[in-house]
Amino acid sequence: AQSVTQLGSHVSVSEGALVLLRCNYSSSVPPYLFWYVQYPNQGLQLLLKYTSAATLVKGINGFEAEFKKSETSFHLTKPSAHMSDAAEYFCAVSDGYSTLTFGKGTMLLVSP
Amino acid sequence: KAGVTQTPRYLIKTRGQQVTLSCSPISGHRSVSWYQQTPGQGLQFLFEYFSETQRNKGNFPGRFSGRQFSNSRSEMNVSTLELGDSALYLCASTLGPTQNTEAFFGQGTRLTVV
16 A cells, blocks of 8 residues: 655745755555645646656756655755745655555745 | 536535536546545545546545546536535546556535535
């Protein structure tokens, strides 16, 4: 069975500061990993995905994530936060099929 | 290219009633998955359909059911609604079940059970 743990239900940063959202996964097979963002009253939008091609994955809006097998982690980072980054972020894992297992989500708060 | 369309966006139902939600996937996508999102449980997988067949099912009671039509559109039905069924129901479409491509999500249907 697969699972995802996101550390911190809320993360607060100042505008311009580094964003770090943590995700650890558990999977019995080589995982496919995803980060999604959700704005209020909206669906999920894919930020980036890891499919074993490269351990450092770049996504949209300046986000990137690094796959570390030894740590079973896939943390999301952005060098400089923007007010528009305030949203809820979800890490997800799949076994290569379409079913996703999501973490509980991390709400990112950005203050001016 | 049109995105994933879910209708209706909002629903208010009474306990004991039943409800049907609709999802039209992106053109060319043949796999549709449904997820329930609640503040307490987060995002939970309900079921997945491909070529009108349910391929996978999450851990939900039999009151939750779904189907897929030949044009890949999907519906999910919840019978004998309970207060705890209040949630955002999200539909996602992908090209197919064995291709690890991006899942595109609709905006969801917000169901409130009173």
